[in-house]
Amino acid sequence: MPLAPAPLTLAVGCVFDVDAPAPVSAVLQVAPAADPALAVRSERWDGPDAHHAYLDGYGNRCERFMVPAGRSRIAYSAEVVLAAPHDAIDPAAAETPIMYVADDHLRYVMPSRFCLPDELGTEAWERFGDLAPGWSRVQAVVDFVHGHLEFTPGGSNPWTTSSDALRAGQGVCRDFAHLAIAFCRALNIPARYVFGYIPNIGVPEPPEAMDFAAWFEVHLDGRWHTFDARNNTPRTGRVVVGRGRDAVDVALITSFGALGLEGFEVIAEPAAAGAGAAG
Incomplete structure (x- = not known):
């Protein structure tokens, strides 16, 4: 054990x-x-x-x-x-079919100010629709976003949406989270925005100064799971400050x-x- x-x-x-x-x-x-x-x-x-x-x-x-x-x-x-x-990893976690998603989780499937699954629905289903539902499909979304966006301080602004980030190919951690959330919602997977503190434990010291970080949570198998499209690696010491539909709710x-x-x-x-x- x-x-x-x-x-x-x-x-x-x-x-x-x-x-x-x-x-x-x-x-x-x-x-x-x-x-x-x-x-x-x-x-x-x-x-x-x-x-x-x-x-x-x-x-x-x-x-x-x-x-x-x-x-x-x-x-x-x-x-x-x-x-x-430590971030928990659960590769066996399954998706909940949309007809069984709890009523109070539907807001995390709907569009919000910065996360636009209605605009990205066609691309989401073309890229990820044929993948096995569950943890591995969400991880495929994370892998794509992590590879598509270049982390660029100043590469976005307070009004940048998930669709804007996809087109620009760059952004900061909130843009990584917004784009991954939008893709998950387009696939009818409840996803919510999270921000907080992440210490640099067990990772190389980054060149930029310490800042707040943004990631997201997805509801699989009856509970919320942490995913991080910016870092795309398990981290130690996440301290959640706020959760919401997107960055508007946790300014x-x-x-x-x-x-x-x-x-x-x-x-x-x-x-x-x-x-x-x-x-």
Whole structure:
């Protein structure tokens, strides 16, 4: 019988340096999502005093700030423990025929702002329709997207859709996720967008600075499974921040007025022994 993986303790967080010409309300989604396999040992917000937490319609943790005029720094830090830190692989996972997909999962088969299965349906069925349904077909989608798109910082914009990314052949991690989700939905496989922290554990250090990452989950055999078209390899230490239909539902920061981003930093790394964020 295989041994259970050892828990992994991580330090995660981020810093925003912002500039507002006038007081503005803003919502941040950067705190880890509630999960039975994740324990938050400690966490801390630093920044404007006027803020409070709430859960959005997808159960994501949000923090709503009143940002004063001028320059401000908003920082979040946490120490978390992952009980199962490695991506789970289940090649035997089967698809659920669309007539049996749960009613509340149908929204993850329908088009959304950035994921357009209605536009990509013909191509999806031509490329993947003859493949055996289940995990292997989803992996074939991931393999195609990973090979077709070139990871290019600045290669897309906040309005780039899955169809735009397919035509451009480039993008950032959210574009990889959006395109893979659109193909899966076109095949009647429920798929949802996920973003969060991924530390560089067991992989070469990338040339770009640490940032938030986007991947996706597919519903197979009665539960959600993790897939990552950007990295296309199992990773250790994923910390989910938010889930939704696409990036619109889990925006990193939403401001209800002008708010300039002057500086940005993300942290995701094994926690130092004895360290912890004061709560």
